[in-house]
Amino acid sequence: MRGFFDFARTYTTDSLSQFVTYDFRNQIYDKLQHVSFAYHDKEHTGNLMSKATADVEAVRRFVNMGLVRSSEVVVRTLAVTSILVWLNWELALISLVFVPFLVMRSTMVMGRLRRMWLHVQEVNGELVTALQENLVGIHVVKAFGSEDFERRKYDKKAQELRGEYYQSERLQGTNSAWMSLYFTFALGLIVWYGGWEIIRGDLTAGQLTMFVLYLNQLTFPIRSAAQIINSFSRAISSGGRIFDVLDADSPVEEKPNARIMGRSEGLVRFEDASFAYDSRSPSLTSVNIEAEPGEITAILGAPGSGKSTIVNLLPRFYDVTGGRVTIDGQDIREVTLESLRSNVGIVQQDIFLFDATIRDNIAYGISSATEEDIINAAKVAQLHDQIMAFAHGYDTWVGERGSTLSGGQRQRLSIARTVLVDPPILILDDSTSSVDVETERQIHQAMVNVMKGRTTFVIAHRLSTVREADQILVLKDGTIAERGNHHELMAQRGIYRDIYELQLRPQEEVLLDASIAGGDGGDN
Numbered sequence: 001m002r003g004f005f006d007f008a009r010t011y012t013t014d015s016l017s018q019f020v021t022y023d024f025r026n027q028i029y030d031k032l033q034h035v036s037f038a039y040h041d042k043e044h045t046g047n048l049m050s051k052a053t054a055d056v057e058a059v060r061r062f063v064n065m066g067l068v069r070s071s072e073v074v075v076r077t078l079a080v081t082s083i084l085v086w087l088n089w090e091l092a093l094i095s096l097v098f099v100p101f102l103v104m105r106s107t108m109v110m111g112r113l114r115r116m117w118l119h120v121q122e123v124n125g126e127l128v129t130a131l132q133e134n135l136v137g138i139h140v141v142k143a144f145g146s147e148d149f150e151r152r153k154y155d156k157k158a159q160e161l162r163g164e165y166y167q168s169e170r171l172q173g174t175n176s177a178w179m180s181l182y183f184t185f186a187l188g189l190i191v192w193y194g195g196w197e198i199i200r201g202d203l204t205a206g207q208l209t210m211f212v213l214y215l216n217q218l219t220f221p222i223r224s225a226a227q228i229i230n231s232f233s234r235a236i237s238s239g240g241r242i243f244d245v246l247d248a249d250s251p252v253e254e255k256p257n258a259r260i261m262g263r264s265e266g267l268v269r270f271e272d273a274s275f276a277y278d279s280r281s282p283s284l285t286s287v288n289i290e291a292e293p294g295e296i297t298a299i300l301g302a303p304g305s306g307k308s309t310i311v312n313l314l315p316r317f318y319d320v321t322g323g324r325v326t327i328d329g330q331d332i333r334e335v336t337l338e339s340l341r342s343n344v345g346i347v348q349q350d351i352f353l354f355d356a357t358i359r360d361n362i363a364y365g366i367s368s369a370t371e372e373d374i375i376n377a378a379k380v381a382q383l384h385d386q387i388m389a390f391a392h393g394y395d396t397w398v399g400e401r402g403s404t405l406s407g408g409q410r411q412r413l414s415i416a417r418t419v420l421v422d423p424p425i426l427i428l429d430d431s432t433s434s435v436d437v438e439t440e441r442q443i444h445q446a447m448v449n450v451m452k453g454r455t456t457f458v459i460a461h462r463l464s465t466v467r468e469a470d471q472i473l474v475l476k477d478g479t480i481a482e483r484g485n486h487h488e489l490m491a492q493r494g495i496y497r498d499i500y501e502l503q504l505r506p507q508e509e510v511l512l513d514a515s516i517a518g519g520d521g522g523d524n
């Protein structure tokens with residue numbers, strides 16, 4: 001019988017706790033998929049990972065252990081107290097004298113433990129962040145010989161965490177001791193008063209012994225209460241951190257009545273568009289751009305002038321803080337995010353590759369892509385021949401974050417991915433890591449191929465791309481300082497001409513020299 005009830009209890013608590021954590025995990029994951037970039041700018045990845053794992057685990061433990069034990073404690077306490085009152089109400093009243101102390105102490109300890117556990121979870125988040133940054137940036141750490149610096153940084157956080165754990169365990173230990181002390185005091189009081197009653201002849205020794213034996217049955221609930229308080233405080237602080245994620249506002253929200261955008265014609269307008277990452281300084285002020293379908297718009301400017309910010313507004317990674325952005329005349333805030341983003345493709349220079357095969361990485365997000373589609377996309381991206389040169393061809397595993405591919409190959413893989421999606425509007429960053437002349441030519445050809453027939457915004461660093469552009473925008477401090485084509489801007493003798501003389505022309509000369517010399521530096 002007992003075995004059956006134990007099994008039923010374990011089964012119920014385990015499945016309930018797993019159900020709760022399953023739900024929390026999915027909700028957190030779902031939320032993180034949908035919050036905008038502005039949220040990720042502020043939240044550390046390690047901290048989010050800690051919330052999705054350690055905090056969820058703290059809640060699971062409470063549900064698994066604390067909730068059931070709490071009901072057991074309540075039932076036992078009520079049952080024992082009723083028996084005590086029935087046995088001798090006067091003694092029962094005396095034995096309850098410690099209850100107010102117990103309640104006061106528990107409330108105080110619970111508040112302190114909650115603050116402590118919150119701090120523990122925060123430090124744990126910082127520790128995971130330090131580990132995550134170290135692993136992601138391991139190349140930089142090794143290149144700069146910073147292993148010792150990183151170890152000390154990690155050790156400091158680990159020590160802080162150890163200290164915090166120690167403090168909370170100590171508080172829990174002293175709390176447990178205090179609660180036992182109150183109880184022992186009450187027991188002493190009963191023995192003293194009961195003894196007195198026996199002397200007076202109002203109570204027999206047997207009755208007192210029975211009362212004390214029953215009173216002793218409260219030892220278990222009192223000990224458990226200390227543990228439950230700890231587990232509850234931890235679950236409350238973890239629950240708070242979890243709800244911080246679940247309740248986070250995302251500045252980029254889809255309207256409830258958002259329409260689905262069909263395949264766009266590719267007419268893009270920025271109308272008086274302004275944007276600020278924070279309230280202190282605007283990153284874009286009153287930007288006006290009109291890009292006709294199929295047109296190439298090159299964006300140039302000094303670092304920090306707002307080039308990436310402009311293109312980030314188009315797929316709504318951030319929302320304008322003033323003015324509006326339209327595609328085919330409709331405000332992009334009126335359409336669903338999914339349909340908008342399927343119309344706006346992005347070729348990133350530093351593309352993220354998943355630990356999967358080349359085929360899976362090219363077809364990422366397009367489950368309907370056939371083998372033929374994938375090969376065609378790789379051909380357009382000038383990558384097919386190199387893939388075929390690998391021993392496993394399209395089945396080659398790219399390694400974590402594509403570490404087994406060169407920078408040039410990763411960039412062209414990004415182009416192949418975009419070709420497969422076939423978006424009418426394209427955002428491109430044409431900067432390339434230093435590659436040899438042949439790779440440079442292949443990348444350029446791949447870019448020309450992918451831009452064909454699409455309205456393209458290219459953050460331009462190379463003269464070849466700038467020359468192909470229908471319009472060139474030169475940014476300065478978040479505003480468009482100059483606009484026109486190459487010849488018009490050269491004639492203006494302004495910022496563009498400076499950029500041309502200082503950056504674009506020398507680059508082309510180097511490439512020209514390299515091609516004449518037939519140098520091949522290797523695709524890196």
Ligand SMILES: Nc1ncnc2c1ncn2[C@@H]1O[C@H](COP(=O)(O)OP(=O)(O)OP(=O)(O)O)[C@@H](O)[C@H]1O
Binds near residue numbers: 305310
């Ligand atoms: N996530 C962010 N949070 C806060 N400020 C940002 C953020 N990203 C960019 N900024 C600021 O906005 C301004 C414009 O940055 P942006 O990245 O658009 O410039 P950029 O021209 O693309 O620069 P680069 O050529 O160096 O990539 C800069 O002052 C930059 O510091």
